[in-house]
Amino acid sequence: MSLALYTYWRSSAAYRVRIVLNLKGLAYEARPVHLVNDGGQHLKDExxxxxxxxxxxxxxxxDTVVRQSMAIMEYLEETHPEPALMPRDARGRAKVxxxxxxxxxxxxxxxxxxVxxxxxxxxxxxxxxKEAWSRRWIRHGFDGLEALLADGTAGRFSFGDAPGLADxxxxxxxxNALRWGVDLAPYPTIRRxxxxxxxxxAFRKAAPEAQPDAP
Amino acid sequence: MSLALYTYWRSSAAYRVRIVLNLKGLAYEARPVHLVNDGGQHLKDExxxxxxxxxxxxxxxxDTVVRQSMAIMEYLEETHPEPALMPRDARGRAKVxxxxxxxxxxxxxxxxxxVxxxxxxxxxxxxxxKEAWSRRWIRHGFDGLEALLADGTAGRFSFGDAPGLADxxxxxxxxNALRWGVDLAPYPTIRRxxxxxxxxxAFRKAAPEAQPDAP
Incomplete structure (x- = not known):
């Protein structure tokens, strides 16, 4: 069964899925779609x-096509259960x-x-x-996320001591936070x-700059 | 085991969870949090x-606390599997x-x-x-959603002939689309x-106007 991923080097939703594919050790064909060139290749009929x-x-x-990064991540977890990137119990899965x-x-x-x-x-x-807008929502979100992680959920990783879908x-x-210059000092758990x-x-190989379509 | 839901009558994320609780036939204690009164009760320390x-x-x-509506919906599906609100196969679940x-x-x-x-x-x-902004993204999203539903996925409901998490x-x-005056003529599948x-x-009982905290 061959896997292919429509991706763009700097799409953070595609970046998530690349990480999961790498953590699962799954080979895939990258099909780059440029979000800026040609007026946005994603907007073309093709x-x-x-x-x-x-x-x-x-x-x-x-012959299965899955869209939406978080749906794809769960699909990969269900179809390739090892290594597990989610806990097995409902409570842990809810947290992730x-x-x-x-x-x-x-x-x-x-x-x-x-947007x-x-x-x-x-x-x-x-x-x-636009940059101030981006920073605003990252800060707002990270304020909440830091608290959600620091409540005892995080170990070495977001949930416990193994990397997973939350990471x-x-x-x-x-x-993106680094790209937009968000001050990360208030988020020690996130940084760690x-x-x-x-x-x-698996994470480094998924990074935007490591992609074949990066400039 | 007793269930309680922090909710607000017009929160559309809470509305989703109320539908799922009703479809599962689960009784719950509603704990209203008013998003406008008192400068927003959700912003208080309590x-x-x-x-x-x-x-x-x-x-x-x-003793389990779950936040984020879609995480809650999946948690309820895992902890109360009947009636099933998702298909059993990975491909169908990915679609939902x-x-x-x-x-x-x-x-x-x-x-x-x-926002x-x-x-x-x-x-x-x-x-x-602000209303034009809301309408813009509902239209943009419904354009895509109508196509995703009309590709053969939808039966009587969003996925097949039984109600589920997508609905x-x-x-x-x-x-919300009705509330903001979005023209729904282009979305026959969504309307149906x-x-x-x-x-x-189960859906009617979950509606904003049917909630105890509705004005």
Whole structure:
């Protein structure tokens, strides 16, 4: 069964899935879709046939097509259970999903490229205003996430002492935080967990700059 | 085991969880948290001890506390498997999660109260601009969702002929679409599925206006 991933080097949702594929030791064909070139290759009919929402990433697994990064991550966990990237008990799994959503729904959608473009077209936001907007929601989200992690959930990683799906959401968001110049001093648990992740090749190999389509 | 839900009548994330609790036939204690009164009861220390992110909903199941609506929905599915609100195969489950995320990450976060407040404080958005912003992302999201549903996934409901977690995300978003005056003519599949849902008491009982804390 061959896996293919529609990806863009700097898409943080694609970055999550690349981490999971690497942690599972799964080989995949990278199919780059450039979000800026050609007016956005994701907006072309060719890609819309793959993703009606014109969004990255999309996973192709034989004749199964899965869109939405967090759905893809759970799909990979179900179809390739080892190594496990979620705990087995419902309570632990709920905690991991809570941490995933704290990034995936509370932070990431607000700093999305299409949202920043809309701030510009609707409200005349300039580059500085767009960056301040991105920082605002990362800080807001990290305030909550730091508390959720520091309540005893985190071990070396976001949940316990093995890397998992929550880490795969956190690391790309941390990358964006650095990119936008967010002060990370108030988030010692987040910084410590990210450092543990970055020591692993699975995370480093998934980084934007390590992708074949990076400039 | 007693269940309690921190909820607000018009929170669409809480509305999702109420639908799931009703579909599962689970009794629960509603603990209303008013998002507007007292400057926002969710922002008080009392509720922050429950939810460090100061967000609704939160489920309490004995000594387990679960935050984030989609994490709560999956937790209820795992702890109360009957009636099943997700298919059993990985491919079907991925599709349901794709539909959930298409609402939960692509639409809902952008029309959140705190985001609309920030548009006002950062960009001087007035009521009309905030409503236009909300409509914009609902339309954008429904364009994609309609295509995702119309690809053969939807039967009477979002996935096949039984109600499930995808419907529990869709119906509250449809409620918001009506509230903001989105033209729903382009979304025949969404309208048809919502109509099938609204025929069920589990959905009607979860509606904002049916809540004890509705004005």
């Amino acid at each position: 890609y819309r046939r793959v993703s009606p929402q014109a969004q990255l990433p999309t996973l192709v697994d034989g 999903r809570e941490l995933m959503q704290a990034v995936g729904t509370d932070i990431h959608p607000l700093g999305n490229l299409r 920043l473009k809309a701030l510009e077209s609707e409200f005349g936001a300039d580059q500085a205003a 795969a959401c956190l690391v790309p968001q941390h990358y 967990v990210v450092e543990a992740c970055q020591a692993l090749e | 509720y922050r001890r429950v939810s460090p992110q100061a967000q609704l909903p939160t489920l309490v199941d004995g 999660r794709e539909l959930m995320q298409a609402v939960g990450t692509d639409i809902h976060p952008l029309g959140n109260l705190r 609309l407040k920030a548009l006002e404080s950062e960009f001087g958005a007035d009521q009309a601009a 529990a995300c869709l119906v509250p978003q449809h409620y 599925v919502v109509e099938a849902c609204q025929a069920l008491e």
